[in-house]
Amino acid sequence: xxxxxxxxxxxxxxxxxxxxxxxxxxxxxxxxxxxxxxxxxxxxxxxxxxxxxxxxxxxxxxxxxxxxxxxxxxxxxxxxxxxxxxxxxxxxxxxxxxxxxxxxxxxxxxxxxxxxxxxxxxxxxxxxxxxxxxxxxxxxxxxxxxxxxxxxxxxxxxxxxxxxxxxxxxxxxxxxxxxxxxxxxxxxxxxxxxxxxxxxxxxxxxxxxxxxxxxxxxxxxxxxxxxx
Amino acid sequence: xxxxxxxxxxxxxxxxxxxxxxxxxxxxxxxxxxxxxxxxxxxxxxxxxxxxxxxxxxxxxxxxxxxxxxxxxxxxxxxxxxxxxxxxxxxxxxxxxxxxxxxxxxxxxxxxxxxxxxxxxxxxxxxxxxxxxxxxxxxxxxxxxxxxxxxxxxxxxxxxxxxxxxxxxxxxxxxxxxxxxxxxxxxxxxxxxxxxxxxxxxxxxxxxxxxxxxxxxxxxxxxxxxxx
DNA sequence: AGATGTGAACCAATTCACAGCA
DNA sequence: TGCTGTGAATTGGTTCACATCT
Numbered sequence: 001x002x003x004x005x006x007x008x009x010x011x012x013x014x015x016x017x018x019x020x021x022x023x024x025x026x027x028x029x030x031x032x033x034x035x036x037x038x039x040x041x042x043x044x045x046x047x048x049x050x051x052x053x054x055x056x057x058x059x060x061x062x063x064x065x066x067x068x069x070x071x072x073x074x075x076x077x078x079x080x081x082x083x084x085x086x087x088x089x090x091x092x093x094x095x096x097x098x099x100x101x102x103x104x105x106x107x108x109x110x111x112x113x114x115x116x117x118x119x120x121x122x123x124x125x126x127x128x129x130x131x132x133x134x135x136x137x138x139x140x141x142x143x144x145x146x147x148x149x150x151x152x153x154x155x156x157x158x159x160x161x162x163x164x165x166x167x168x169x170x171x172x173x174x175x176x177x178x179x180x181x182x183x184x185x186x187x188x189x190x191x192x193x194x195x196x197x198x199x200x201x202x203x204x205x206x207x208x209x210x211x212x213x214x215x216x217x218x219x220x221x222x223x224x225x226x227x228x
Numbered sequence: 229x230x231x232x233x234x235x236x237x238x239x240x241x242x243x244x245x246x247x248x249x250x251x252x253x254x255x256x257x258x259x260x261x262x263x264x265x266x267x268x269x270x271x272x273x274x275x276x277x278x279x280x281x282x283x284x285x286x287x288x289x290x291x292x293x294x295x296x297x298x299x300x301x302x303x304x305x306x307x308x309x310x311x312x313x314x315x316x317x318x319x320x321x322x323x324x325x326x327x328x329x330x331x332x333x334x335x336x337x338x339x340x341x342x343x344x345x346x347x348x349x350x351x352x353x354x355x356x357x358x359x360x361x362x363x364x365x366x367x368x369x370x371x372x373x374x375x376x377x378x379x380x381x382x383x384x385x386x387x388x389x390x391x392x393x394x395x396x397x398x399x400x401x402x403x404x405x406x407x408x409x410x411x412x413x414x415x416x417x418x419x420x421x422x423x424x425x426x427x428x429x430x431x432x433x434x435x436x437x438x439x440x441x442x443x444x445x446x447x448x449x450x451x452x453x454x455x456x
Numbered sequence: 457a458g459a460t461g462t463g464a465a466c467c468a469a470t471t472c473a474c475a476g477c478a
Numbered sequence: 479t480g481c482t483g484t485g486a487a488t489t490g491g492t493t494c495a496c497a498t499c500t
Contacts (some may be wrong), residue, residue, distance in 0.1 A: 008298050015468070015469070016468090016469095017468080017469060017470090018469090019442055020438070020442055022445070023435070023437065023442065024422065024438065026441070027437075028422065040480090041483085042481075042483095045271060047421055049403070050422040050423075051421060052470085054470075055469090055470065055479095057481090057482065057483060057484085058469090058470080058471090058483085058484080058485085060482090061483055061484070065482085065483070066479080067482050067483080068477090068478065068481085068482075069476070069477045069480080069481055069482045069483080070464080070477070070478045070479075070482075071480085071481070071482085073482090074252060074494070084289070085445070086445045086448070087445055087448030089348065090448075092440075092443075092444050094440070099284075100303060100333075101332060101333035101336045101337070102330075102333040102337070103330070104329060105329035106436065107327075107331045109330070109436060111420060111437040112437075112440075114247070115440070115441065116444065117437075117444075131474050161447055164445055172252060185441040185447065185450065186432065186446060186447055188440065188443060192255060194252065194256065194276065196278070197322060202443055202447070204443060206434055206439060207251070208259055208334065208340075208434075209251065209340075209343050210248070210252065211432050212320075212322070212340075212343070212345050212390065212416060213251040213254070213314050213315075213316065214247055214432060215390055215414040215430055216314055216315040216316060216390075216414075217247050217250070218312070218430040219320060219389055219414055219430070221313060222413065222454050243491070245492090246491090269459065269460090270459075270460095270461095271459085280493075281492055282492075282494070283491090283492065283493080284460095285461065285462085285476085286462080286493090287490090288461085289460085289461055289476085293460085293461070295460050295461080297459055298457070298458045298459050298460075298499070298500045299459045299497045299500070300459070301460090322471070324487095343500095378496070
């Protein structure tokens with residue numbers, strides 16, 4: 001086992017596909033730790049994470065050599081290593097733009113506050129929603145909805161580096177541009193719109209309709225195969 | 229141009245990566261049609277979809293040869309071909325389990341009803357939510373929330389083949405099992421839990437916390453690089 | 457001429473299978 | 479002995495560059 005205090009995350013080039021799975025391993029390991037399970041094999045952890053053991057070991061090998069041959073992984077140790085790699089040992093200020101149905105759900109989402117993300121600002125274009133206080137997470141205090149015009153101030157005051165867009169599609173690009181100009185460097189987009197960002201901005205999207213349409217494709221394929 | 233009435237979707241093996249992008253092309257093309265734009269080049273459509281033109285052409289080539297060399301694509305024709313491939317020419321009955329913040333947002337989400345998905349059932353474990361009528365989409369009539377115990381009936385009555393899980397993590401696997409036993413063959417999971425399904429069941433997940441953690445990883449990498 | 461459709465080359469990710477170590 | 483960590487092989491996806499067709 002290597003020294004837990006070493007620099008970390010300084011090695012370059014963890015594959016994107018691996019990064020996308022680390023949060024799952026992190027969550028599952030947390031559950032194991034909570035359950036009082038101290039050691040786990042790659043086989044067990046992989047099964048609990050819904051991947052193959054070869055994939056799991058390859059993924060973990062990109063972080064370092066944190067297991068013990070013939071034994072397995074120390075859950076508490078590994079969960080910390082992954083947290084450190086993901087940057088979950090600090091907390092990240094987040095601004096949510098759009099407090100409709102979805103924005104509301106996001107703001108209230110427990111996973112936010114509990115996993116190192118702090119909702120430091122809520123913004124909405126609808127004057128009737130401005131002023132509303134939303135309890136942003138279990139440990140989070142109430143956050144007041146501010147008018148869209150103050151978006152830049154909200155980002156600056158909260159020193160937010162992550163922005164969440166939960167507006168209608170038509171407003172998304174403009175909101176995105178303003179978030180970027182205000183200093184946000186990572187954006188999570190829930191609006192069904194393709195966003196353009198300057199290079200260096202990290203952009204991810206979650207699209208409900210897209211996910212359902214992918215399922216529909218497979219459903220249709222299924223029914224075609226039966227009748228083929 | 230080939231005959232629009234040919235069998236379709238019968239060719240095998242459209243790559244998953246392509247399938248995942250078709251919904252974007254479909255949405256963008258719909259916007260072009262609405263804007264009265266009848267023809268579009270791969271270059272233009274790619275730019276509007278946030279991909280390269282080579283990727284777009286390769287993707288479309290898997291569906292067939294629907295463009296005209298030297299000219300481009302007929303937007304109305306192409307949007308229909310993609311809709312057909314995705315199975316959007318019929319509509320798919322969906323059951324949503326869990327009508328908390330997120331489930332509510334999903335049920336109200338306009339994109340549902342407007343893109344060929346019909347919410348035929350809402351289920352919740354909380355007795356205080358049962359009986360509530362939720363307006364599931366613009367064209368969708370009000371749908372009543374039914375108790376969790378009736379999940380199987382709701383699936384059967386609505387002949388739902390797609391299930392959406394928006395419950396707490398702890399309930400997700402059990403709900404998943406019951407959906408599958410009731411006849412659902414595709415599942416979209418919003419709960420932060422790894423679900424096991426029998427082979428043949430199409431399972432996709434959307435995880436808020438995961439998306440944010442991926443962004444956090446890149447934010448941290450960014451700050452490390454600056455100080456490196 | 458000009459844009460599509462596609463083989464070939466390239467790159468990323470997964471899987472295999474086993475060497476290496478506790 | 480048993481499980482991790484990892485080269486090698488394979489598979490899947492992207493990019494290139496151009497032949498093909500309107």
